[in-house]
Amino acid sequence: MKPDLRGVFVTGTDTEIGKTHVSCAMVAAARRRGSRVGVMKPIAAGAAQTPRGLRNDDALSLIAAARGDAHASSVTAAEYTAVNPYCFAAPVSPHIAAAEAGVRPDLARIADLAKVHRSENDWLVVEGAGGWLAPITAELSVSDLAIAVGLPVLVVVGLRLGCLNHAQLTVREIDRSGLPFAGWVANQIDPAMARVDENVSMLTKRLGGPPLARFGFGADAAALAESGNTLIDRLVAKYATVGFLQAADIVGNSPDSGMIPR
Numbered sequence: 444m445k446p447d448l449r450g451v452f453v454t455g456t457d458t459e460i461g462k463t464h465v466s467c468a469m470v471a472a473a474r475r476r477g478s479r480v481g482v483m484k485p486i487a488a489g490a491a492q493t494p495r496g497l498r499n500d501d502a503l504s505l506i507a508a509a510r511g512d513a514h515a516s517s518v519t520a521a522e523y524t525a526v527n528p529y530c531f532a533a534p535v536s537p538h539i540a541a542a543e544a545g546v547r548p549d550l551a552r553i554a555d556l557a558k559v560h561r562s563e564n565d566w567l568v569v570e571g572a573g574g575w576l577a578p579i580t581a582e583l584s585v586s587d588l589a590i591a592v593g594l595p596v597l598v599v600v601g602l603r604l605g606c607l608n609h610a611q612l613t614v615r616e617i618d619r620s621g622l623p624f625a626g627w628v629a630n631q632i633d634p635a636m637a638r639v640d641e642n643v644s645m646l647t648k649r650l651g652g653p654p655l656a657r658f659g660f661g662a663d664a665a666a667l668a669e670s671g672n673t674l675i676d677r678l679v680a681k682y683a684t685v686g687f688l689q690a691a692d693i694v695g696n697s698p699d700s701g702m703i704p705r
């Protein structure tokens with residue numbers, strides 16, 4: 444029997460390759476279909492000082508996508524902290540930003556917050572920071588954060604030269620962590636990339652199956668919504684449910700299309 448998908452942890456082949464872009468499209472697609480979606484960006488480095496405290500753009504974008512409003516400005520301090528408990532001003536590696544702030548991110552606290560989000564929502568989308576092995580303290584990496592949260596891992600592959608190597612290394616390390624690999628998404632981050640389809644073919648071969656969805660470069664709102672919908676459909680086809688959505692919710696669902704056989 445297929446397992447339920449109570450949430451996903453979103454990682455990527457690098458920083459600045461579209462984790463937030465894809466996460467927000469996925470969150471918005473699930474919300475539009477009626478799921479209550481919780482979001483987290485547990486550790487963020489790079490934030491603006493506001494009258495209400497430090498605010499990170501990724502966390503605000505995720506909150507806006509989950510709420511369906513363009514501005515997350517009305518979020519209370521308590522709501523913000525539950526989404527982004529560790530927020531640092533400096534746009535540097537989180538382990539450096541945290542050390543400079545004299546803070547040690549507590550994975551047990553993050554796991555507890557994730558449990559609360561899961562109990563209050565149909566499912567939960569958690570965005571990592573940087574890539575899979577980006578350090579969050581002197582000893583711990585994003586992989587440890589993902590293990591603490593305990594959700595299947597979605598990999599956003601930023602399509603650009605070098606991504607074939609980065610994607611394979613990332614998925615191998617996810618497999619080694621013991622967490623389930625939920626699948627991957629092809630995000631066209633570089634409009635000038637040559638031989639995009641050939642790269643996606645090789646990734647399909649090396650990552651065990653085709654992308655759950657493809658996101659085009661500079662997609663307009665309609666195309667972005669379509670990619671988000673495809674991603675949700677493919678997740679629902681692979682798992683028994685995504686939030687409250689079930690395979691029967693997919694119009695024209697063919698259960699075997701685009702599934703990653705693992």
Ligand SMILES: Nc1ncnc2c1ncn2[C@@H]1O[C@H](COP(=O)(O)OP(=O)(O)O)[C@@H](O)[C@H]1O
Nearest residue numbers: 458459460461462463464631658659660661662
């Ligand atoms: N498919 C895409 N087309 C155009 N711009 C994109 C695309 N994906 C991401 N971007 C842009 O690239 C930058 C990095 O994306 P982001 O989602 O913030 O990456 P990450 O979360 O991995 O750091 C952002 O400015 C974002 O708007």
Ligand SMILES: [Mg+2]
Nearest residue numbers: 462463501570
């Ligand atoms: Mg991001």
